[in-house]
Amino acid sequence: MATLSSLNLVTPRVVANVPDSTKGSPVKVPYVNQPWKRLSQLASRRMQVIRPVRAAPDSISEKVEKSIKEAQEACSDDPASGECAAAWDEVEEISAAAGHARDRKKENDPLENYCKDNPEAEECRTYDN
């Protein structure tokens, strides 16, 4: 199942020259300050961002998004260049870091850790059927 970010679809090349820090904000602010606008925009866009239930810590996730955009830009000029390969390599590296961060976050669940040691405790009962 493909999880496509609305940013990829909706923000065309027009904002390609805008520096990264402001790229996100024109889209984000209306949601926070004017929640009614969000509803109308929801209606107008076919694809909405499907926020994953569990993702890497936000800063890394943002880095992943940013690096993908940069890679797509770098490769639009010359797909066979070293810059293109280096940019996608960066995406791979950051995605790997995001994956590890996600796994670490999973491991730090206090309930899971407790239940690993005390599977017969009340809180840890599981019902399979």
Added chain:
Amino acid sequence: MAVCTVYTTQSLNSACSISTPTKTHLGFHQKQVVLDSTGKITSKKGSSSSSCVITCSVDHSQTVVIGLAADSGCGKSTFMRRLTSVFGGAAEPPKGGNPDSNTLISDMTTVICLDDYHSLDRTGRKEKGVTALDPRANNFDLMYEQVKALKSAIAVEKPIYNHVTGLLDPPELIKPPKILVIEGLHPMFDERVRDLLDFSIYLDISNEVKFAWKIQRDMAERGHSLESIKASIEARKPDFDAYIDPQKQYADAVIEVLPTQLIPDDNEGKVLRARLIMKEGVKHFSPVYLFDEGSTISWIPCGRKLTCSYPGIKFSYGPDSYFGHEVSILEMDGQFDRLDELIYVESHLSNISTKFYGEVTQQMLKHSDFPGSNNGTGLFQTIVGLKIRDLYEQITASKTAAPLEATKA
């Protein structure tokens, strides 16, 4: 008999009075004594304090070094966790150090990530237009120096490559362990480093499986799409084929992962075919075999004694030639659904270096939440872990035998 060796960190200047390793006989307990040099301790800005550390421990003046090569996202971390678990204990990052350190330390093993030897950080690589796979982005001289030092029981100050920021962080102290594992993209690339390895493993994941695994890893991230994952794999492919893939000819064991052949037109990629390619004639390493060493066997365990669900399990074993070397290949296609399938298979494999019946099954169950725990990838990773333990015990046995001989004489 315990032998004390003096460790000096590599960055020391001659201000320290003890510069050559000496051996004295002391008690069995591990003691650490930090000595001041005769003059003042000159602490330079940014470098470690120049102090001498005497550590008394059981002699392991020859650390066993294992190399593990694989592309990113290919199961190195899982393998590491299985390997350290075989030796007992969990491997954790060094306490009190850089939280983004890539190093893992347990009682017996220290795992070093070779990304720490990048000579160019992320911005540097972007400027030069090179990927991390390119040898130009790595400092092989430093890698060789430090692995050689650790192998000779000398502690080193190893740089840290921070994967989150993409920068090279200040170094951390690595003390020589009993078993040193170097994992990364290029453990066998440099010939000098290759000669230091006592055993080397290469994880060879086929393109379809790699794609499926990366989708599993990355699709939860917003920003990623099927196209971006595909583009990322393809952009890195030329460098991967040129620099990383050729290392498999040097490996003592290759774990190859391919899509299954049991399901025609399978495109889910859930069932995998794993092949363990073991080089013949490697010192302290005897390949695993099925039924009869050196003959070609094809085995489907499912039948009257064992009932398996679709698609079942298929094993094969036989000698072959791999890049000009004599090898034995053990192959498993399919999945384990039940515990008794695993025990049944284990009881028919020979030379798996277990200490008791059912050890492989026990290890697999212990980590049933790890990826690959129900198929050949987990099985072969566990078996290779046991083989490494066996190799380590053989090497240490041969080393303790030698000094005993010397004292007798």
